[in-house]
Amino acid sequence: MTSQHNKTSVAAISIFASGGMAAAKFVVGIAIGSLALISEALHSSIDLVATIITWAVVRVSDKPADEEHHYGHGKLESVSALGVTALLYVLAGGILVEAYSRLREGTPPPTISAVPFVVLVIDIAVNLWRARALHRAARETRSQALAADALHFASDVMGSCAVIVGLILAGLGFWWGDAAAAAAVAVMIAALGLRMAGSTVQTLVDRAPEGAQEKATAAIRGVPGVIDVERLRVRMVGATTFIDTIAKVPRTYPIDRVEDIKRNAQAAVARAFGDADLTFAAVPVARDNETVRDRIMVIARNSALAVHHVTVHDLGAKLIVSIDLEVDADMALEAAHDVANTLERNIKEEFGEDVEVDVHIEPLEPELPFGVDAAPERVQTIAAALAEFAGEGDIHDIHNVRVRNTDAGEIVNFHCRAAPSMSVIKVHEQVDAIERALRRAFPSVKRVISHAEPPRA
Numbered sequence: 050m051t052s053q054h055n056k057t058s059v060a061a062i063s064i065f066a067s068g069g070m071a072a073a074k075f076v077v078g079i080a081i082g083s084l085a086l087i088s089e090a091l092h093s094s095i096d097l098v099a100t101i102i103t104w105a106v107v108r109v110s111d112k113p114a115d116e117e118h119h120y121g122h123g124k125l126e127s128v129s130a131l132g133v134t135a136l137l138y139v140l141a142g143g144i145l146v147e148a149y150s151r152l153r154e155g156t157p158p159p160t161i162s163a164v165p166f167v168v169l170v171i172d173i174a175v176n177l178w179r180a181r182a183l184h185r186a187a188r189e190t191r192s193q194a195l196a197a198d199a200l201h202f203a204s205d206v207m208g209s210c211a212v213i214v215g216l217i218l219a220g221l222g223f224w225w226g227d228a229a230a231a232a233a234v235a236v237m238i239a240a241l242g243l244r245m246a247g248s249t250v251q252t253l254v255d256r257a258p259e260g261a262q263e264k265a266t267a268a269i270r271g272v273p274g275v276i277d278v279e280r281l282r283v284r285m286v287g288a289t290t291f292i293d294t295i296a297k298v299p300r301t302y303p304i305d306r307v308e309d310i311k312r313n314a315q316a317a318v319a320r321a322f323g324d325a326d327l328t329f330a331a332v333p334v335a336r337d338n339e340t341v342r343d344r345i346m347v348i349a350r351n352s353a354l355a356v357h358h359v360t361v362h363d364l365g366a367k368l369i370v371s372i373d374l375e376v377d378a379d380m381a382l383e384a385a386h387d388v389a390n391t392l393e394r395n396i397k398e399e400f401g402e403d404v405e406v407d408v409h410i411e412p413l414e415p416e417l418p419f420g421v422d423a424a425p426e427r428v429q430t431i432a433a434a435l436a437e438f439a440g441e442g443d444i445h446d447i448h449n450v451r452v453r454n455t456d457a458g459e460i461v462n463f464h465c466r467a468a469p470s471m472s473v474i475k476v477h478e479q480v481d482a483i484e485r486a487l488r489r490a491f492p493s494v495k496r497v498i499s500h501a502e503p504p505r506a
Contacts, residue, residue, distance in 0.1 A: 355374070
């Protein structure tokens with residue numbers, strides 16, 4: 050809202066300033082018969098038209114995307130700038146024709162007085178202020194329409210200086226000074242139009258801004274998880290930089306991790322460009338450091354299969370893979386065997402027919418049923434038993450014990466501590482022994498879930 054208000058306020062103030070100065074120069078130019086001053090007044094009139102168009106356009110260009118304008122309304126600024134450029138060329142052509150006619154026919158010089166000089170000095174001061182204000186607003190809001198308007202008023206300063214020189218020459222007796230100054234104004238207008246047309250057309254044909262591709266590529270490559278940028282395209286629509294990229298990410302990453310990469314990439318380009326809109330397509334690729342186990346887990350995940358205990362034995366000439374495959378406990382053995390065979394075929398396609406694959410089929414762990422917390426007395430009994438089974442061994446400090454009653458039986462959760470130097474397999478074996486002892490002592494316990502952690506620092 051602040052950006053939009055700033056643009057419209059600067060454009061509105063510029064309208065009144067353009068109208069007042071154009072009228073003053075035109076009246077004085079007619080009064081003294083100065084083609085250069087009249088030409089500069091007409092130039093300012095075109096600027097007034099351009100400013101009115103700019104004021105109207107910036108009120109629309111900041112509107113968000115809708116069903117008909119998927120990339121917003123920012124290109125209206127470029128279209129308006131192109132229209133103003135056409136008006137400038139028409140004006141420049143008319144001034145050149147009239148200046149040539151006066152030079153050929155030897156038209157008498159204008160009447161010289163202090164009035165036109167005062168008007169022109171005021172005009173220069175006003176245009177310098179407007180050009181500076183518009184340029185600052187254009188830089189802050191990245192508005193192409195305001196930037197074109199600022200360029201107009203900067204050129205007006207040069208045009209006014211040319212008119213002053215022409216009037217001085219005329220006052221010194223050089224009858225051609227005023228017409229020559231008018232021709233100089235026309236050339237300045239044409240040069241301004243050429244510069245404006247170049248940048249505007251480049252925006253309309255979606256030419257990437259200078260250095261934008263390298264800047265966006267560096268920002269996205271710097272995001273953790275992005276291996277490389279395969280393709281990147283940039284274009285400007287108004288003040289918004291639209292970036293379309295295809296980036297390579299590790300195929301071992303889960304979907305939620307890839308979504309995090311996308312969000313981080315959007316934040317990165319926003320920091321680099323300000324107002325940026327990123328379309329991010331992730332291409333999963335195999336990294337050079339992928340292990341055999343990583344590749345097998347990718348195969349299983351792509352088939353939506355639950356596997357664990359993946360072991361790989363590389364015998365040099367032969368690769369042996371052993372996998373525990375979990376399937377629905379109620380699935381028929383024949384159907385489960387078909388699933389295992391499919392997994393084996395997919396692994397052989399990845400590693401070659403020489404690989405030996407052993408798949409152990411086991412029932413998928415059922416979902417934990419809903420239940421209610423057991424009575425505090427029952428929790429204390431279970432906690433005491435767990436502490437007894439742990440004894441004086443490496444597993445100690447049984448805490449956070451919870452017991453739930455479900456239709457399938459009791460479910461016990463507990464935390465414990467172990468020496469930080471213990472290996473994971475050793476901790477697992479000892480905790481497993483405690484769990485088995487608890488189930489033997491309490492047949493109603495159907496599931497035990499434990500979490501081992503190092504001692505508190």
